[in-house]
Amino acid sequence: MIPSLLPAEAASRFYMHWVNADQPVRQKQVELLSQHNLSTLDFTALLQNETSSGFTLARAMRRLRNLVIASLIYRDLGGKADLDEVVSTMTAFAEFAIRTQTRALTEEMIAAHGTPMSATSDEEQELIVLGMGKLGGGELNVSSDVDLIFVYPENGDTHPSEPGQRPLSNQEFFTRLGKRLINALSEISEDGFVFRVDMALRPNGTSGPLVSSINAVEQYLIVQGREWERYAWIKARPLTGRKKDIAALESIVLPFVYRRYLDYGVIDAIRTMHHQIRAEVLRQEKMHPERNNNVKLGRGGIREIEFLTQMFQLIRGGRDVSLRNRSTREILHILVGKRQIGQDISDQLLDSYTFLRNLEHRLQYLDDAQTHVLPANLDDKTLVANMMGYTRSENLLQELQKHRAFVAAQFDEIFSDKSAVAPEASQTVLYQPILINQEENEQLAAIEAKLGPLGFTETRPAAQRILALWKANRIQSLSDNSRNRLMSLINLVLPQIANTCANPLLSLSRLLDFFESIARRSAYLSLLTEYPATLGRLIRMMDASDWAAQYLTRHPILLDELLDVRTLLAPPDWPGFTAELDNQLAIERGDTERQMDFLRDMHHAQLFRLLAQDLEGVLTVEHLADHLSKLADIIIEATIREAWLAMPNRHTDTPRFAVIAYGKLGGKELGYASDLDLIFLYEDDHVDAPMLYARLAQRFITWMTSPTSAGRLFDVDIALRPDGASGLMVSSLASFEKYQKASAWTWEHQALTRARFCAGDESIGERFEAIRNDILRQPRDAASVQHDVFSIRQKMHDAHPNRSALFDLKHDTGGMIDIEFAVQYLVLMHAKTCPELTGNIGNIALLVLCEKIGLIPAGLGQAVADIYRNFRRRQHQIRMQGAEFSRVAPEMVEEEIAKVRELWDTVFSVKR
Template sequence: FQLIRGGRDPALQIRPTLKVLALLAQRKLLPAAAFEELSGAYVFLRRLEHRLQYLDDAQTHELPEGTGDRSLVARAMGFHSWDAFRAALEAHRARVSSHFEQVFSAEEVSKHALAPLWTGPEQAETRLGQLGFRDPAGTAARLAAVRSSPRYDGLPQASRARFDALIPRIIEESAAQEDPDAALVRSLEFIETVSRRAAYLALLEEHPAALARLAQLLGASSWAAEYLNRHPVVLDELLDARALFARPDWSAFVQELRGQLASRQGDEERQMDWLREAHHALVFRLLAQDLSGALSVERLADDLSDLADAVLQVTLELCWTQLRVRHREEPRFAIVGYGKLGGKELGYASDLDLIFLYEDPDDRAPEIYARLAQRLSRWLTSRTAAGVLFDIDLRLRPEGGSGLLVSSIDAFRRYQRESAWTWEHQALTRARVCAGEPAVGAEFEEERRAILRIARDEAKLRRDVLSMREQLLQGHPNEGGLFDLKHDRGGMIDIEFIVQMLVLAHAHRRPQLTANSGNIALLKLAAKLELIPGDSADAVADAYREYRRRQHRLRLNGARYARVPAGEVRNHIAATRALWRRVFASE
């Protein structure tokens, strides 16, 4: 762990083994049980080492042969007999070996059975076909192209030897995937991408289990392949399956971010890079869990949203400390998320819809918080060697793109009550505070609920919502024969608009509807309040789940549009259209 992570995590560069083990457990890189067992074994073996050396006053690590010496060692270790001591020793050794095997894998033999496929004999196509490749001729040609490429020719001898050793294993692992051809193409592309980094080649050659996990990820998703090619630094996450598949501890993650950024104080470039690498690493862990089937779409969206919240909070704190002029110790400032972030439906590639608010009577506040918002935006969107944190969209702020970058709560309140369009109130149904001062966040939430509870002319509201829906349809024409899960009639946007209409039309009498609890929960609440039939709410909730699941899978494999044959979701479309007609009295 120190060799793998110590370069990016200075805290792991300490020497005392027990302190390192405790730190690994604290950061969830080791399970609590592993920490206890490894710590216990380390103390036991250290005590044994000292007693062996006391025995003959010599540097030795070998157990004694004589009966008398064995008896002395056993008693010194607190055992009544040599057999009891030896049983305890073997138990500790077995536990250490077990944990070692979970992190490392034994090296394979140097000559792989599939090595001839890499050298390109005439029988390669036949053998590739036997392995299950659907286009053996194309696969053989791709291997030959890699072998004759300038990039391969330019590798140092040691790196080329590792590259040569890896390719047969990659062929073998790719053949085990559902789509061997795609898995191999993506794996070869990735190996070429990292080939000039000898450490990455060594990592994969020396740890077959990591290579197997890599092939599984690349075979399962073209988006995962693109992500790894952009951020190969996350490769070391594959070494330990326990850490890779552990649930995130958000409190520990935030503390880790704060500590690491503090250790790089004064070096903004290193801070930016580390923040991005930490974010990439956690996204990659979630991706691995997602592709393994461990996460539902809803759970993944919650995790990605929580991750964004954590990064926003820490980045806000850091940007505040970097301002030269600050008029208070802590800013009275909040970051509000709209859209996918606000509704906790964030995807891997979602941008963040944000607005910045403050509540501060100081005359200097507008200028200082404007500078804070500018710095925060730069930190989130700047491209460094480690990439970009987030793409952000600030156009939902009062007055849109022409408005001030940051608004006071009072200005936000006036705008929402006097100038906002209906669609801006629709957007408020999915808004929430993601980071910042809790008191400012509470004021925003109170105002958000108050605005949603305003009594509205239902006929005008219906016309406004229908008009906005028509604009969205015109902006996303679908002239193909497939059903667009998001934009077409009967799809996800229709469901979202149904929920928003129910909230804005009825929240003045049913304040429970102002809760930002998600579209499915709000549909069920509307049914409980007898605003819509229960069977319709259940059917449309099922449709929304299925649409999201299908959309997610399509995007994981690079689909530009989330479109499917309409017949596959016919019942979901019908249920959504039926509830639409009931709520809007319109097609």
């Protein structure tokens, strides 16, 4: 900010007139107050100074208001105050004035009419004054009105306590109180006013009652609440009232403002509201050309920055509590952390916002007038320019234009009508052929005639699929607007599918399945309409993987992840992910359903990003498995913590409890749809520990496996616990160790080779790792172990018969399980003399290690490691196309099968 070229007494007529009315007393008051940040003023003490001088409360408040405004002008133009101090001071003073006057007037009303009481209980009633707009956002102007809404808790009547008190209904009591409060703040006297008051944002606006009960507010918002009111209620902040009543009101308002899904339909609503505001501004400018520089409502003005931030809030605030912040400036910072806008854009928007708000204040400093328009008078325009640090008004206008152009460009990037981007989508290429009153064959022929020129070769089955979608009950029940939007999207994607997809018909079918699943959710149709580039990414994903298509169809909320390719393809930030997860779960404590939904949302979103990177070829199978395993570890850790904190009668805030991962998670080889093989251990001498930790394990499984509105997390298998299905759900560390040393079967020790601590108490995790190493490094009889391994392998082979002519990459002889069993046998037999084999480093690294230390002939270990990696990659690719079994033609892997059999024969010294 460039310093003002003029001091307060030369720039502000308001300041000059106010000071001159009582020189030098007022000048001294200002200089004294202005030695410190004004947002920390003790308004109570200052008001007492006025009332102790004999002034009434009403007059004292006005005198204090003038002193505060004058001191702000003095500090701001003197370069001592920044924008934050100005708006924070004005907000704090407004809150003080409203609370003080409400309290005093309530006492007077009670003295005359008795105490307002609930009709259904003996509870006293208090007025809730809601600060809206910039007051609610903590960013009030120096000469702004205050937007207020008055609410009272319940209907009832006042209860007189003194003779002569005339009872009133609560409605009448609080209506009178509200009117008196408005007069106390806004009535103009010899000392001016405190604040202008605007009540137009209340339910039903100026035609509605001045005050409403909480129940009336609820009924209004449910039945009549409009989109622009959601925008207004974002800023609603209670300034008075009881905590219990405020909580009840907020429980009604929050669901109205913030949808639990991603609400992209709000973009069109804000666009419409913006057009209406712009139309009114343009009308005023035509009538008064001198008012063509409105820094608030004009093109690229303050309101467009507010619209930008509140658009993100309305879309995402239902799922992300941190976006419910009421401050425009704070939201711009938060959006950077949420990766919704870039740091450079946020910085520039904040710079423009600060410039425009400072300019707005200087316009108001002139005469303490509520104006947002640059003056037409050249002298006044030059005064404002000087206050902004410019010698000439032309320089100010140039800087203003620069900021407005930037803001307007950012606004247009989001709010421009996207239908203009793809005019071919509005030409209803397929709409008329479907609607015509003809037989089905004629309709199909008409659709085919449109598809051929677009590049489709299989026109008849494609036409059949499109017509089937259109005739589906779900589509026919849509509104005309939604059907038109859906058909526009289909028209838009058809050329892309025909010209970019490897299998256009299959991709079209997957995409239409997806469209049918989201058709009734207008927010998703809005997202795809508002962000056409997202359609291209969606088509590529549908073309690349049937599993991805089905996953997205089950979780359409993940469309949001396709908006920004930079975020979509960014490497996982696990510390940031964990911090955000923990923070949001902490906010939602007390609402288990919301916590469970949030865990699922976070897991699904991160998994989807990994899926996108996988399909783009950014991740190897090993790196993907590492990331999926890390993701599962984080989710398990958070779930254990929150499930424990939600338990009653727990004896400690941190459970002495650990989760041990086996199988794919234990070996860090997790896939997209893998279940979790887990066991639970504890070490706690508390008398209730066994019962509490069994209950915790059960709650954990419920949190992980239960389907909610957001889907499910994982299937959990606890069959590997000591004594299997007949054993306890949780085991003490001592009993686990005893079982492993005295009772465990060979297959359980095989499983232990791929086990690791993944979440919970780290000290228990360290003890488990020590026990694991001790067990795996025990001496063993080779013949006995080999017999058990062969027996287990045969059982697995029999359980997965392959009656096809194809080779099953996992289960058939020479496949992945043979490799895994061979590695596990080597670990069990040689860890005693080669303790490094107990490291949980995965099958590929273990094969290479076994070759290095001479347990496998030179070259064989590396060769089979490469085969195992290749088999995993093929298995992954096949499953991504939705196949039930991972099978290939035997001749494709003939050499690999032979090499795996060679490993088996070498390790076990037998022929298969």
